[in-house]
Amino acid sequence: MLRLSGQQAKARARVSETILKFRKGEIIYAQGDPATDWFEVVSGTVRTCHLYPDGHRQLTGFFYANDVFGIESKSYRSSAEAVSAVRLRRYGCGLGRPETPKSLGVLHNALNNAQACISLLGRRTATERVAAFLLATSGRLGGRNSIHLPMSRSDIADHLGLTIHTVSRTLSELSRRGLIALDGPQSITLCMPSALRLLAEGGEEYTSHPVQAPNCLAEPVLSYGVQP
Amino acid sequence: MLRLSGQQAKARARVSETILKFRKGEIIYAQGDPATDWFEVVSGTVRTCHLYPDGHRQLTGFFYANDVFGIESKSYRSSAEAVSAVRLRRYGCGLGRPETPKSLGVLHNALNNAQACISLLGRRTATERVAAFLLATSGRLGGRNSIHLPMSRSDIADHLGLTIHTVSRTLSELSRRGLIALDGPQSITLCMPSALRLLAEGGEEYTSHPVQAPNCLAEPVLSYGVQP
DNA sequence: CGACAGGTTGAGTGAGCTCAAGTCGGGTGG
DNA sequence: CCACCCGACTTGAGCTCACTCAACCTGTCG
Numbered sequence: 379m380l381r382l383s384g385q386q387a388k389a390r391a392r393v394s395e396t397i398l399k400f401r402k403g404e405i406i407y408a409q410g411d412p413a414t415d416w417f418e419v420v421s422g423t424v425r426t427c428h429l430y431p432d433g434h435r436q437l438t439g440f441f442y443a444n445d446v447f448g449i450e451s452k453s454y455r456s457s458a459e460a461v462s463a464v465r466l467r468r469y470g471c472g473l474g475r476p477e478t479p480k481s482l483g484v485l486h487n488a489l490n491n492a493q494a495c496i497s498l499l500g501r502r503t504a505t506e507r508v509a510a511f512l513l514a515t516s517g518r519l520g521g522r523n524s525i526h527l528p529m530s531r532s533d534i535a536d537h538l539g540l541t542i543h544t545v546s547r548t549l550s551e552l553s554r555r556g557l558i559a560l561d562g563p564q565s566i567t568l569c570m571p572s573a574l575r576l577l578a579e580g581g582e583e584y585t586s587h588p589v590q591a592p593n594c595l596a597e598p599v600l601s602y603g604v605q606p
Numbered sequence: 607m608l609r610l611s612g613q614q615a616k617a618r619a620r621v622s623e624t625i626l627k628f629r630k631g632e633i634i635y636a637q638g639d640p641a642t643d644w645f646e647v648v649s650g651t652v653r654t655c656h657l658y659p660d661g662h663r664q665l666t667g668f669f670y671a672n673d674v675f676g677i678e679s680k681s682y683r684s685s686a687e688a689v690s691a692v693r694l695r696r697y698g699c700g701l702g703r704p705e706t707p708k709s710l711g712v713l714h715n716a717l718n719n720a721q722a723c724i725s726l727l728g729r730r731t732a733t734e735r736v737a738a739f740l741l742a743t744s745g746r747l748g749g750r751n752s753i754h755l756p757m758s759r760s761d762i763a764d765h766l767g768l769t770i771h772t773v774s775r776t777l778s779e780l781s782r783r784g785l786i787a788l789d790g791p792q793s794i795t796l797c798m799p800s801a802l803r804l805l806a807e808g809g810e811e812y813t814s815h816p817v818q819a820p821n822c823l824a825e826p827v828l829s830y831g832v833q834p
Numbered sequence: 835c836g837a838c839a840g841g842t843t844g845a846g847t848g849a850g851c852t853c854a855a856g857t858c859g860g861g862t863g864g
Numbered sequence: 865c866c867a868c869c870c871g872a873c874t875t876g877a878g879c880t881c882a883c884t885c886a887a888c889c890t891g892t893c894g
Contacts, residue, residue: 428724428725428728430728430729430807430808431807431808432807432808433808434730434808436724436725436728438721438724449717450717451714451717451718455721481710482709482710482713485710485713485714485717486679486713488717489677489678489679489713489716489717489720490679492717492720492721492723492724493666493683493720495720495724496656496664496666496720496723496724496727497656497664499724499727499728499767500656500658500664500727500767501658502662502767502851503881503882504881504882530840530841531840531841531842532840532841539727539728539730540882540883541882541883541884542840542841542842543841543842543843543882543883543884544881544882544883546841546842546843547842547843547882549842550842550843563840563841563842579658579659579660580658580659580660580661580662730883731849731850732849732850758872758873759872759873759874760872768850768851769850769851769852770872770873770874771850771851771852771873771874771875772849772850772851774873774874774875775850775874775875777874778874778875791872791873791874
């Protein structure tokens with residue numbers, strides 16, 4: 379989702395050649411700022427964060443190369459921050475003037491992103507959410523079984539409405555069951571994507587074979603995609 | 607949100623004068639159907655429901671008079687059902703042909719609705735979610751303190767990611783604390799909207815005066831609106 | 835080397851779920 | 865009219881999963 383075709387991306391590049399750069403952790407725009415522009419990720423990863431008055435944080439999306447973000451009506455409902463070093467292309471909405479029909483696709487993408495977020499938060503248990511997140515992330519990062527998570531446990535937790543402890547525990551549990559393999563905190567291999575899919579869908583009954591060694595025979599991941 | 611100005615509504619009425627009618631509980635479209643049309647509520651209430659493979663239900667929105675729903679890219683991600691008797695106006699997206707710039711506003715509305723849903727699910731406790739839901743619903747239904755809830759407890763529960771038991775208990779608790787008054791299951795009065803707003807924002811510390819009689823001196827509700 | 839940030843793991847607690855009654859109101863039929 | 869049923873709602877008791885609190889590990893940086 380939020381992925382532009384090469385053609386679209388090229389067309390947009392003509393409009394604005396400026397490449398903005400942000401370092402890890404830098405803020406791209408703040409919650410509440412007037413929503414004058416939207417962005418396309420050239421490289422790196424971006425998160426959008428909504429802060430509640432009590433200080434707690436809800437991440438409303440992660441955006442990778444060729445994704446777009448920052449499409450909002452009046453003011454930004456979430457801030458945007460660089461998860462890793464990031465290069466961006468900026469597009470002005472030109473507040474006053476009517477947007478071109480081109481933007482329709484972009485709006486649809488933003489809508490899909492929001493619905494993907496709802497899809498994660500709509501699941502009930504930690505295992506379901508984490509499994510769905512892993513599948514969605516794998517799908518977005520090209521459908522490979524081996525994925526590099528650019529974001530911290532804290533980011534994942536705030537995206538899924540869990541704590542870092544629960545996320546960490548759940549990942550360990552999935553690893554113990556042999557469904558995934560952890561090569562360091564950021565590098566995860568989906569050993570049994572279809573079993574993960576069962577978990578994500580609430581099929582907790584998958585008791586698996588008792589912790590067989592992480593053989594990981596590359597069961598293909600069906601690109602859990604964000605479009606249903 | 608998702609409210610059209612009188613002018614917009616009138617302009618649209620010219621396009622299509624057909625009024626569709628549905629009885630309580632009837633399905634307007636099903637999850638997975640090709641998303642060829644979108645709808646405007648003339649009267650009544652509509653819910654959109656996403657069904658997970660395990661059977662559990664996530665309501666992604668309630669739509670009242672002048673709201674629009676059913677704006678999706680390819681196929682409907684949620685089904686739409688009549689909560690009460692409903693009259694609708696239908697607008698074709700005309701799959702193939704490009705949409706008119708007019709639709710941009712409608713898309714923004716759909717996006718706002720999705721973000722409002724995230725805003726509810728992003729809250730952590732049952733009290734926060736229920737309080738936020740009551741304020742949002744009051745705001746949408748005209749900002750009055752006395753509101754008629756057309757949907758069942760089950761609908762509310764599936765919208766907030768809770769069970770009917772927890773929703774019922776939470777409402778009883780709020781009533782016991784004097785923040786709201788329950789005149790039958792469907793009729794609720796917000797006695798202390800600002801205290802509710804504190805609760806919705808995580809300010810659980812509001813211990814209130816011990817259960818004073820439901821005096822309900824009509825503290826104005828600040829239309830918790832869906833736009834931030 | 836120590837300080838520190840990010841991550842993992844354990845023990846105990848509590849909010850919300852499950853299971854199970856019980857209540858209330860509306861409809862239907864004898 | 866009353867008896868009965870049915871669905872929606874409420875409420876209680878117990879349990880469970882995720883949170884809280886706390887310790888510990890690991891790698892990085894000064």
